[in-house]
Amino acid sequence: MGEILSATDWEDQVFAAGAGKTLEEAGLLEIEEHSTKLVSLGQEGKRAAEEGLLESKMWDLIKKQDEGNRSLSGVMSSGFERSEAGAGIGILKGLGVKIDSGKLVYTDEEGITKQIEKRTDFIESLSNGPIDVSGLEEDMLAHFSSRKGLIVFEESVSRTWKLTKNGADIDETTLSVVAMIGELTPEMLQTDSWKNAEFKPFDVSAPTPVPSGGRRHPMQALIERIRSVFLEMGFSEIEGDFVQSAGWNMDALYIPQSHPARTMQDTFYLDDPGTLDVDEHYLDLWSKVHEHGHDTGSRGWGGSFDKEESQKALLRTHTTVNTVRHIAENPDVPSRVFGIGRVFRQETIDRTHMPEFHQIEGIIHEPDSSLPMLISTLKTFYAKMGYPDVRVRPAYFPYTEPSAEVDILWKGEWLELGGSGIFRPEVTEPLGTDWPVCAWGMGLERLAMLILDLDDIRQLYQPDLERLRKMPLL
Ligand code: PHE
Numbered sequence: 001m002g003e004i005l006s007a008t009d010w011e012d013q014v015f016a017a018g019a020g021k022t023l024e025e026a027g028l029l030e031i032e033e034h035s036t037k038l039v040s041l042g043q044e045g046k047r048a049a050e051e052g053l054l055e056s057k058m059w060d061l062i063k064k065q066d067e068g069n070r071s072l073s074g075v076m077s078s079g080f081e082r083s084e085a086g087a088g089i090g091i092l093k094g095l096g097v098k099i100d101s102g103k104l105v106y107t108d109e110e111g112i113t114k115q116i117e118k119r120t121d122f123i124e125s126l127s128n129g130p131i132d133v134s135g136l137e138e139d140m141l142a143h144f145s146s147r148k149g150l151i152v153f154e155e156s157v158s159r160t161w162k163l164t165k166n167g168a169d170i171d172e173t174t175l176s177v178v179a180m181i182g183e184l185t186p187e188m189l190q191t192d193s194w195k196n197a198e199f200k201p202f203d204v205s206a207p208t209p210v211p212s213g214g215r216r217h218p219m220q221a222l223i224e225r226i227r228s229v230f231l232e233m234g235f236s237e238i239e240g241d242f243v244q245s246a247g248w249n250m251d252a253l254y255i256p257q258s259h260p261a262r263t264m265q266d267t268f269y270l271d272d273p274g275t276l277d278v279d280e281h282y283l284d285l286w287s288k289v290h291e292h293g294h295d296t297g298s299r300g301w302g303g304s305f306d307k308e309e310s311q312k313a314l315l316r317t318h319t320t321v322n323t324v325r326h327i328a329e330n331p332d333v334p335s336r337v338f339g340i341g342r343v344f345r346q347e348t349i350d351r352t353h354m355p356e357f358h359q360i361e362g363i364i365h366e367p368d369s370s371l372p373m374l375i376s377t378l379k380t381f382y383a384k385m386g387y388p389d390v391r392v393r394p395a396y397f398p399y400t401e402p403s404a405e406v407d408i409l410w411k412g413e414w415l416e417l418g419g420s421g422i423f424r425p426e427v428t429e430p431l432g433t434d435w436p437v438c439a440w441g442m443g444l445e446r447l448a449m450l451i452l453d454l455d456d457i458r459q460l461y462q463p464d465l466e467r468l469r470k471m472p473l474l
Pocket of ligand 1: 318
């Protein structure tokens with residue numbers, strides 16, 4: 001027994017722990033477990049123990065400089081790398097050093113020095129090997145655990161074995177060494193040795209690693225769910241290219257050529273290709289419709305339509321370009337189609353905006369398409385997605401009349417998810433159809449944020465596996 005207990009080899013330790021557990025289960029041993037948390041220096045910590053902490057080196061340097069000349073650039077020109085200097089200044093700021101128009105200033109020199117000494121002592125105290133955390137100052141532990149690579153924690157478990165009364169009383173001659181089998185091997189099966197073997201009982205409460213198998217990205221899962229809902233409702237899926245002409249992305253939708261959304265600030269225009277060919281037939285029709293309304297009964301926007309503007313290449317700003325092109329290609333075929341695709345707008349990235357996002361788009365193009373049909377379709381869609389409370393409000397888009405904004409009820413609040421309406425004759429006539437078209441487009445990321453309960457759109461795309469794993473399954 002003594003040999004086993006002094007085992008230092010990992011496998012022997014596991015073996016000893018297993019044997020002890022068996023004896024405990026047989027009531028012969030009592031095991032007391034005592035775990036301690038140890039802390040030691042990490043890679044950076046070892047370096048700091050030798051060379052000094054970054055803040056300590058930097059502080060010495062700053063104090064040596066003349067009072068008027070203590071600047072960030074001064075620190076950098078004294079041998080710190082840019083990233084190191086930045087990090088060091090960050091740490092010193094936390095200690096009370098301020099930057100005032102490029103100069104480093106501070107008032108409590110003594111306080112800062114003391115704090116840095118305390119940190120240095122802490123690191124030095126660890127330089128002789130691991131120490132039990134219970135004897136260390138909590139604020140130092142907290143501080144250094146927030147810094148990369150300085151300290152590492154490890155857990156050590158020690159077990160004390162004591163014979164129970166049964167264990168002490170047992171007649172040793174009745175004991176024998178039995179190899180208990182934890183895992184059956186092909187050899188055991190072949191040699192029949194399993195027949196006389198004793199098997200270790202399973203301990204279903206033993207700790208195990210949590211398996212983290214692959215899973216679909218939540219956005220992909222959501223797209224697939226939306227797809228299946230529309231397919232279930234009898235819609236077919238369409239796709240289109242990211243690169244489109246301004247003509248199809250905007251003119252076809254009767255968006256005036258002077259519309260602010262068409263400027264470079266809002267739309268990504270391309271250099272290569274800078275232009276795209278657009279069928280002259282459509283250029284003619286759009287220019288007539290935009291200038292004076294053509295046969296649509298509209299008076300148009302007036303002014304003169306610029307066909308060159310129509311041929312500018314851009315990254316599509318909405319997926320409505322797909323549905324419009326679908327009608328142009330199938331003007332006589334009744335259709336219910338949807339698409340889920342990426343769109344691009346010049347947006348500054350923040351909590352709710354990204355320059356690339358997705359839209360869910362759809363149309364019903366049939367002789368009897370109507371506003372009630374549009375509303376009931378959207379209500380059905382959202383109900384199937386799990387949001388039975390939908391409301392529509394009047395809205396404005398240059399290409400629909402009437403137009404409606406679609407809101408859903410979420411935790412007692414109405415949230416706007418998208419736009420919809422019936423395409424205006426200025427849109428449908430050049431496409432070659434007389435039928436009304438129910439159309440809608442909504443943001444996918446908005447919906448994803450609701451479903452996944454996120455408050456920052458960027459969280460959907462950061463490759464943070466930990467967070468992604470925890471996101472609910474759809
Ligand atoms: N294209 C609009 C948008 O990008 C949405 C919309 C689609 C509105 C179809 C009306 C009809 O917000």
